[in-house]
Amino acid sequence: xxxxxxxxxxxxxxxxxxxxxxxxxxxxxxxxxxxxxxxxxxxxxxxxxxxxxxxxxxxxxxxxxxxxxxxxxxxxxxxxxxxxxxxxxxxxxxxxxxxxxxxxxxxxxxxxxxxxxxxxxxxxxxxxxxxxxxxxxxxxxxxxxxxxxxxxxxxxxxxxxxxxxxxxxxxxxxxxxxxxxxxxxxxxxxxxxxxxxxxxxxxxxxxxxxxxxxxxxxxxxxxxxxxxxxxxxxxxxxxxxxxxxxxxxxxxxxxxxxxxxxxxxxxxxxxxxxxxxxxxxxxxxxxxxxxxxxxxxxxxxxxxxxxxxxxxxxxxxxxxxxxxxxxxxxxxxxxxxxxxxxxxxxxxxxxxxxxxxxxxxxxxxxxxxxxxxxxxxxxxxxxxxxxxxxxxxxxxxxxxxxxxxxxxxxxxxxxxxxxxxxxxxxxxxxxxxxxxxxxxxxxxxx
Amino acid sequence: xxxxxxxxxxxxxxxxxxxxxxxxxxxxxxxxxxxxxxxxxxxxxxxxxxxxxxxxxxxxxxxxxxxxxxxxxxxxxxxxxxxxxxxxxxxxxxxxxxxxxxxxxxxxxxxxxxxxxxxxxxxxxxxxxxxxxxxxxxxxxxxxxxxxxxxxxxxxxxxxxxxxxxxxxxxxxxxxxxxxxxxxxxxxxxxxxxxxxxxxxxxxxxxxxxxxxxxxxxxxxxxxxxxxxxxxxxxxxxxxxxxxxxxxxxxxxxxxxxxxxxxxxxxxxxxxxxxxxxxxxxxxxxxxxxxxxxxxxxxxxxxxxxxxxxxxxxxxxxxxxxxxxxxxxxxxxxxxxxxxxxxxxxxxxxxxxxxxxxxxxxxxxxxxxxxxxxxxxxxxxxxxxxxxxxxxxxxxxxxxxxxxxxxxxxxxxxxxxxxxxxxxxxxxxxxxxxxxxxxxxxxxxxxxxxxxxxxxxxxxxxxxxxxxxx
Ligand SMILES: Cc1cc2nc3c(=O)[nH]c(=O)nc-3n(C[C@H](O)[C@H](O)[C@H](O)COP(=O)(O)OP(=O)(O)OC[C@H]3O[C@@H](n4cnc5c(N)ncnc54)[C@H](O)[C@@H]3O)c2cc1C
Ligand SMILES: Cc1cc2nc3c(=O)[nH]c(=O)nc-3n(C[C@H](O)[C@H](O)[C@H](O)COP(=O)(O)O)c2cc1C
Ligand code: SF4
Ligand code: SF4
Ligand code: SF4
Numbered sequence: 001x002x003x004x005x006x007x008x009x010x011x012x013x014x015x016x017x018x019x020x021x022x023x024x025x026x027x028x029x030x031x032x033x034x035x036x037x038x039x040x041x042x043x044x045x046x047x048x049x050x051x052x053x054x055x056x057x058x059x060x061x062x063x064x065x066x067x068x069x070x071x072x073x074x075x076x077x078x079x080x081x082x083x084x085x086x087x088x089x090x091x092x093x094x095x096x097x098x099x100x101x102x103x104x105x106x107x108x109x110x111x112x113x114x115x116x117x118x119x120x121x122x123x124x125x126x127x128x129x130x131x132x133x134x135x136x137x138x139x140x141x142x143x144x145x146x147x148x149x150x151x152x153x154x155x156x157x158x159x160x161x162x163x164x165x166x167x168x169x170x171x172x173x174x175x176x177x178x179x180x181x182x183x184x185x186x187x188x189x190x191x192x193x194x195x196x197x198x199x200x201x202x203x204x205x206x207x208x209x210x211x212x213x214x215x216x217x218x219x220x221x222x223x224x225x226x227x228x229x230x231x232x233x234x235x236x237x238x239x240x241x242x243x244x245x246x247x248x249x250x251x252x253x254x255x256x257x258x259x260x261x262x263x264x265x266x267x268x269x270x271x272x273x274x275x276x277x278x279x280x281x282x283x284x285x286x287x288x289x290x291x292x293x294x295x296x297x298x299x300x301x302x303x304x305x306x307x308x309x310x311x312x313x314x315x316x317x318x319x320x321x322x323x324x325x326x327x328x329x330x331x332x333x334x335x336x337x338x339x340x341x342x343x344x345x346x347x348x349x350x351x352x353x354x355x356x357x358x359x360x361x362x363x364x365x366x367x368x369x370x371x372x373x374x375x376x377x378x379x380x381x382x383x384x385x386x387x388x389x390x391x392x393x394x395x396x397x398x399x400x401x402x403x404x405x406x407x408x409x410x411x412x413x414x415x416x417x418x419x420x421x422x423x424x425x426x427x428x429x430x431x432x433x434x435x436x437x438x439x440x441x442x443x444x445x446x
Numbered sequence: 447x448x449x450x451x452x453x454x455x456x457x458x459x460x461x462x463x464x465x466x467x468x469x470x471x472x473x474x475x476x477x478x479x480x481x482x483x484x485x486x487x488x489x490x491x492x493x494x495x496x497x498x499x500x501x502x503x504x505x506x507x508x509x510x511x512x513x514x515x516x517x518x519x520x521x522x523x524x525x526x527x528x529x530x531x532x533x534x535x536x537x538x539x540x541x542x543x544x545x546x547x548x549x550x551x552x553x554x555x556x557x558x559x560x561x562x563x564x565x566x567x568x569x570x571x572x573x574x575x576x577x578x579x580x581x582x583x584x585x586x587x588x589x590x591x592x593x594x595x596x597x598x599x600x601x602x603x604x605x606x607x608x609x610x611x612x613x614x615x616x617x618x619x620x621x622x623x624x625x626x627x628x629x630x631x632x633x634x635x636x637x638x639x640x641x642x643x644x645x646x647x648x649x650x651x652x653x654x655x656x657x658x659x660x661x662x663x664x665x666x667x668x669x670x671x672x673x674x675x676x677x678x679x680x681x682x683x684x685x686x687x688x689x690x691x692x693x694x695x696x697x698x699x700x701x702x703x704x705x706x707x708x709x710x711x712x713x714x715x716x717x718x719x720x721x722x723x724x725x726x727x728x729x730x731x732x733x734x735x736x737x738x739x740x741x742x743x744x745x746x747x748x749x750x751x752x753x754x755x756x757x758x759x760x761x762x763x764x765x766x767x768x769x770x771x772x773x774x775x776x777x778x779x780x781x782x783x784x785x786x787x788x789x790x791x792x793x794x795x796x797x798x799x800x801x802x803x804x805x806x807x808x809x810x811x812x813x814x815x816x817x818x819x820x821x822x823x824x825x826x827x828x829x830x831x832x833x834x835x836x837x838x839x840x841x842x843x844x845x846x847x848x849x850x851x852x853x854x855x856x857x858x859x860x861x862x863x864x865x866x867x868x869x870x871x872x873x874x875x876x877x878x879x880x881x882x883x884x885x886x887x888x889x890x891x892x893x894x895x896x897x898x899x900x901x902x903x904x905x906x907x908x909x910x911x912x913x914x915x916x
Contacts, residue, residue: 034522037876040803041819046851062521091841098800100848101837102876308841352843 013260016287017181019085020313021111029115032108033062035099044109047096049423049431050077054093054109061116070120071127073113078152079145081121082174082191083427084114085183088276090309092427121190130198131158136444139164139220141208144172145426146416147226148195149433150440155198157441162220163200166207170196172228173417174426179280180255181287210386217411222440225398225407225414226433229377235272239330240373244337248273248281248374255284263288266370270340271295272327273374274304279311281372282319293319294366296342298326303352326356328363330371339367379418393420405436406443413439453496453752458759459766460752462496464733465626465651465710467584469557471496472767473723473751476714476735477561477587477630480745482535484545488552493745494752497557499654499735502534502589503542504564505574508596510536516663516674518689527689528738529661531674531681533595534563539577547581557733559628562619563589563601566611571618585625588616588650590641591632591657593684603657606632609644616648626651628712633690633697634660642701646709653701654712654735656694658684687738691716695729699778702730718747720754727767728774786898786910787890790867790883792816792860797832798880799858801849805871805881806858814913816865820857827855862886864914 024032036058044054052073060069073080089095089110097106117124136159140147143165151161169175175188196202208216208227216223232247234240244266254263265288271278274297285293295314297304300323304311314321324345331339344362348355379396391399391408398407398414402421405413415432417424422432452461453471460471474497475481475490482501490498510532518527535542550558560583564570578586590606597604605611612629619627629645631638633656642653660682663673672680694715701707713731717723718739726734739747764770794805809817824847828834838847849855860871872881893901901907 030522037802037804040807041856042803043801043849043851043855046854048851091844091846095839095841095846096848096851098802098849101800303843305842308839 010259010261013288017255017260019184020181021085021114023118024108024111024115029061029112032112033058035103036062036107037098037102039098043096043098044093044107048076048093049425049427050083050434052076052080052093052113057116058107058109058112061112066116066119067123069116070124073116074124074127077427077430078149078195079174079191079426079430080113081117082145082183082188083430084110084117085187086174086178087425087427088307088309091307125194125197128152128156128194128198130155133160134158134444136160136221137162137219138222138224138440138444139216140224140226141213141216142166142172142226142228142416142418143170143192143202143204144226144228144416144429145174146228146429146433146436147172147224148192149430150224150226150413150415150437151200151433152195152198153434153437154440155200157437159221159441159444161200163202164206164208164212164216165202165204168205170202170204172429176253176256177249178426179252179284180260181283185256208383210383213383213387217409220411221444222411222413224405224433224436224440225412225418226416226429226436227380227383228417228429230380231378232277232373233375233378235327235373235375237327237329239332239337242330242332242337243335244370245330246370246372248277248372249377251281251372252277252284255288260288264370265290266368267291268368269293269370269372270366270368271372271374272340273297274299274306275374275376276306276310277376278372278374279306279314279319281374282314283310283317285370285372286317286319290370294322294368295319296322296325296327296340296366298324298345298356299352299354300324300347302350303354322366326358331365337368337371339365340371341365377417384418397422400436401439403435404439404442405432406439411443453494456756456760457765458756460496460756462733462767464497464557464712465585465628467497467557467559467626468555469496469733470555471752472727472731472733473748474498474557474559474712474733474735475740476737477502477589478737478741479532480737480740482537484548487545487549487558490740490745490748491549491553491556494748495556495745497559497733499587500542500546500558500560500583502561502563502592503539503574503578504534504562505539505570507536507538508533511676513674513676516683517687518663525687525738525742527661527663527685528687528741529658529663529674529683529685531594531676531683534561534589534592539574543577543581546578546583550582550584557585558583559585559587561587561589561630563592563596566600566605566615568618571615572622575619575622579623579625583625585628585651586619586623587628587630587654588619589630589657590615591630591655593632593634593658593660594682603632603634606630606641606657607635609640612641613644613648616645616650620649628652628654630657630714631655631697631701632657633693633715638697639700639704639707642704642709643706646707650709652710652712653707654714655701656690656697656715658686659690659693661685686715687742688716688718688722691722691725695725698726698731699729699775702772702775703778718742720751720758723751724755724758724770727771729778730772730775732767732771782895784894785892786895787888787893788885789888790885791862791865792867792869792871793862793882793884794858794860795880795882796830796857798877800877800880801855801857802876803856803858804874804876806856808870808874813868813870814864814866816861817871818859818861820859821854822857824850824853824855827857866913 038055057069057072093109094106140163269285269290329341344359345356397420413436415436416429477499514532517525520526592602596602629650671678712733713726714735806817875881
């Protein structure tokens with residue numbers, strides 16, 4: 001596994017991780033902005049979870065008021081620059097744009113949003129100031145997009161905010177988890193910085209356990225739980241502890257925490273899963289220099305949750321996809337992964353509910369020196385399940401009031417990836433942070 | 447090197463005769479920078495232009511300033527309008543006359559007019575007319591139109607804004623001219639007909655219009671200087687280009703419909719496409735002149751003019767320009783002649799509508815509150831469209847709909863009871879043909895406002911109901 005044999009220089013790697021959608025220059029932005037029709041009750045805005053007023057900011061770009069455009073965006077979404085880079089715009093704003101029907105392609109909303117945010121990035125550091133002190137104190141658990149957005153909104157209203165973050169870096173998965181060819185670590189951190197300017201007591205390296213949570217519920221006027229999700233779910237097959245078996249999250253984290261030429265990657269990589277995380281991990285492995293990358297998914301294409309555009313990117317990057325292929329066992333040699341024993345399956349029924357029937361005698365081994373587990377993330381049940389009164393869904397997500405973010409426990413709010421029906425995108429986490437902030441503000445003004 | 451005698455394009459013949467001067471086609475260059483020199487006019491004729499009016503000459507060359515032009519760009523499209531503070535020729539009379547003679551010698555079948563502007567003195571006009579005609583040029587155009595610079599010296603629009611001066615100078619020219627004399631009118635006047643009639647009384651053989659409109663192009667928001675500027679200061683300049691076409695058409699039609707004028711018209715102003723050229727001709731222009739479009743794109747645009755008009759003529763069954771010049775002239779009437787009992791209402795084609803809502807907000811905020819908005823659940827909307835495969839796509843395990851958001855699509859319908867038939871929604875709808883203005887039968891015979899007034903006075907009709915509003 002690892003650096004063995006693959007020659008990589010850092011310049012080449014940086015080029016491979018160059019952003020997927022490079023920034024627009026002034027002329028390109030003007031040309032793109034012209035295509036916006038300025039729709040009434042614009043479908044794009046309705047399709048944006050944070051309801052950015054898209055026709056408004058595009059018209060501001062068109063009329064050379066990029067600072068105004070940036071303000072429009074950030075007013076609705078304080079992670080506007082990140083979202084411009086990481087949102088699956090294909091299925092959000094751009095997927096709703098009426099120009100798809102008129103011109104067969106949408107307005108380049110994501111890239112225009114990036115243009116405005118980047119252009120006024122420095123100025124935007126001073127767009128917001130804290131409200132007059134109310135003396136109320138709110139604890140926020142988790143410094144991901146949901147937690148930090150909530151912190152920002154609360155500071156605007158003058159509430160005091162303490163954010164407890166387990167890791168020693170802020171921003172959650174927006175900083176560490178998103179494919180590095182979509183967003184740079186530095187940019188993600190600069191958007192955190194803008195929020196920090198509001199005067200937030202951020203405690204890095206401060207994991208909150210059930211006891212502390214109970215204590216904060218007593219000490220603070222309100223608590224917002226924005227802890228996201230936990231580890232990648234195990235495959236529950238033999239061999240998961242072999243050297244060279246990675247969790248997708250750890251694999252992607254390294255592209256944000258280490259220089260690219262220090263990141264570990266195998267020559268032959270097998271990824272297990274069919275979601276966006278699996279595809280992201282596969283794309284990152286190719287870019288880090290793996291010779292072959294194979295994604296094995298147990299269902300078929302119709303049931304694959306990964307977005308079409310992510311899947312297309314993987315194919316065009318040279319990733320191989322094996323459908324209807326289920327892992328049985330991870331094979332090792334001298335304590336290190338050497339291959340994955342897989343079996344073909346047949347579907348009984350259609351879609352995601354179809355039953356998987358193993359095809360007897362179809363077992364074979366996919367040789368590899370790195371295996372990446374990319375099933376979904378588990379919930380943080382250790383933290384959540386100790387509160388008997390905290391209502392959770394069957395799969396361990398926190399049940400919240402969708403309009404206020406309130407949980408079943410008084411003064412405790414929750415939102416982001418950890419909540420029921422989470423959108424599992426940065427933009428949804430931001431909206432959840434806004435909703436909870438409004439809910440908390442309403443509670444505190446009572 | 448000789449130009450072809452006529453631009454024939456298969457079965458249609460574009461050649462014209464304009465106040466006795468023949469030209470292979472009606473597309474001429476207007477007096478301006480493109481007709482400044484022999485080099486340019488040669489290239490223009492070789493490119494296919496049927497005629498040209500030489501850049502305005504005078505006894506002495508003038509001195510120009512820099513910079514000189516300004517433009518209006520509109521949301522990404524360059525030069526919807528152009529203005530200039532340039533004066534007439536900056537070359538010597540001798541150079542101009544020699545080059546005019548050269549061109550005429552080599553292009554005997556093209557129409558070459560020469561634009562003139564001199565001091566308002568009889569001898570001065572007599573002199574320049576004679577010397578110009580000695581070149582063999584086909585005709586003269588009197589520049590009574592330039593709105594800037596020259597007018598401050600008593601020339602150009604200073605003449606063209608006063609009927610008496612216009613008539614007097616035209617008479618001076620006609621005293622000695624042997625070739626046709628065309629008077630070029632300024633649009634910077636309340637009633638262009640008054641000047642046209644003065645030209646006709648003075649003996650003009652044709653009318654050309656319009657020259658440029660007085661304008662200030664803008665103000666630079668960094669330096670606060672007007673645009674264009676000369677060391678930070680600007681001046682009123684002449685406006686032209688696509689933006690001025692409607693004004694030009696109005697004035698062409700006014701001259702064409704004036705019973706006291708009755709002269710051939712050379713239509714100028716905002717012509718860039720064959721459609722615009724044809725519109726000028728339908729309202730009465732027997733030749734057309736182009737300046738800005740050539741300054742923008744060069745001489746070869748004449749190829750699209752020739753091809754476009756020819757194909758249109760073919761489709762309409764016109765064999766020659768004379769078949770349609772002025773065909774729409776009489777359709778421009780006084781408002782009081784229009785039929786009050788004619789009624790159209792808007793109708794939206796739901797199958798081509800892209801659900802952008804532009805029509806709704808235009809009618810709601812700016813017009814007559816006659817468009818209904820209805821939230822249709824996305825799933826239901828998908829069942830109503832025949833082309834739904836083109837309106838949706840699948841990604842991951844979900845299906846998405848263009849134009850939908852938050853689970854619904856807005857559907858827009860016209861309330862034809864209150865729609866006044868103003869056209870606004872049809873004008874702004876981004877989908878060609880999606881909103882039609884359809885005639886509805888009012889069951890009443892045509893009645894103009896004039897007739898209405900008469901019938902009211904005679905007690906033969908009731909007062910018409912005002913429209914229903916919200
Ligand atoms: C591989 C991958 C790729 C992704 N790609 C995209 C993408 O391209 N576009 C997109 O929009 N979204 C993407 N996402 C999803 C997106 O990152 C998340 O939806 C979003 O970050 C959720 O925000 P959050 O604030 O709810 O949680 P997180 O971002 O997970 O933040 C939670 C924070 O809470 C902290 N925390 C957890 N437990 C505790 C505790 N007990 N005490 C203190 N702190 C704690 C965590 O350390 C973390 O910093 C991706 C996710 C993954 C896993
Ligand atoms: C830079 C410039 C210089 C012009 N100079 C003259 C001129 O010398 N004499 C004249 O009669 N008209 C002059 N014109 C006016 C044009 O001949 C024409 O009447 C006007 O531009 C409208 O036509 P267009 O919209 O096709 O440009 C000039 C126009 C421009 C743009
Ligand atoms: S849907 Fe498209 S065209 Fe309409 S406002 Fe949004 S970006 Fe503009
Ligand atoms: S024609 Fe005018 S009044 Fe009628 S619906 Fe359209 S905008 Fe409204
Ligand atoms: S403007 Fe045209 S396309 Fe847009 S909603 Fe109205 S009818 Fe439909």
